[in-house]
Amino acid sequence: MIPPLILRQAKRMGLSLIAVTDHNACHNAEAVIQASAGSGIHVLPGMELQSKEEVHLLCLFDTVRQCRDWQEEVLKRLPPLLNKEAAFGTQFVVDSTGEWVRTEERFLAGAADIGIEEAVAMVHSLGGVVIPAHVDRPSFSLLSNLGMVPDSLKVRALEVTPLFVPDVGFEKWPQLKTWCLIVNGDAHRLQEIQNRTLFKIAAPLVQEIDLALSGEQGRQVVVTWPEIH
């Protein structure tokens, strides 16, 4: 998953908009943005935050600067531990060609001491958008950890995994019927990159995505759902 290969695979998959959302980290987003110059693919910097409730939240921003400000807040609320590479893997930071720049030593794999509602408010105040990640997953998800989508959560959409089948999913979680759902690859490997969600937007901006998720001002989200087997 180095920047040039991510972009090559994204292009193969016909994508024009991707986001880099590492676990509690945005260290590598800028490298992918730099690598994307001239590729026709727009890259949003972001993060997959693991909240206090151990719920994963996608946080998307327009600029690296906003994302870095968010990173600072998250680092303040992560456990003050060093990474144990044998157990959690090596946390590489690379440049736009994929060359090693440094290894992040701070432990990033855990949960930040930020509740989900607080995280949404903080990301919004920095100009970003939050989408709860893979809500249908049996771990680290809003529905598994908190049982239901709380009214107190001010988000416009929920992400489901590529395996989500609406008819089956709605039977299990009737609450999801009323939500705007999107599908992302949550790709940890190149072959997991998906092209399932189309944003009908005027520009690849967080504000436009926000409008599309709410179906406002002619902006729309169109998801390709799997055939029922």
Place this chain on the structure above:
Amino acid sequence: MTSLKEIIDTLSLETVVSVSAEGRSVMGGYASDLLSCAMKGAKKDYVWVTLQSHLNVVAVASLLNLVGVIITEGNRPDPETVARAEKEGVLLMITPKTTFTVVGELTSLGVRAETQDPGRW
């Protein structure tokens, strides 16, 4: 059957809502931090032990008519959660102890759970 009052006193739990524990009996216990599991495994008049302090804890406890929730490891529900618990009549109790310790103490007091596996959904 153990009285909720006895549990609060013996485990030195702090109650964070004004819901009365008087005359209430605990029919069993359940422990998990995944609310989706608690929705399956906890039963009416059970006490639920968790370190989660999110608002949805109150929703689940109310839905299942639990006798109360013990929130462990010093996690403290925010004012909004406490207000909802007051409104729903859900008794929230907090303790600096771990879930492991609390469950051990509850077992010593005779609180039991259904031996049946709650199964998967």
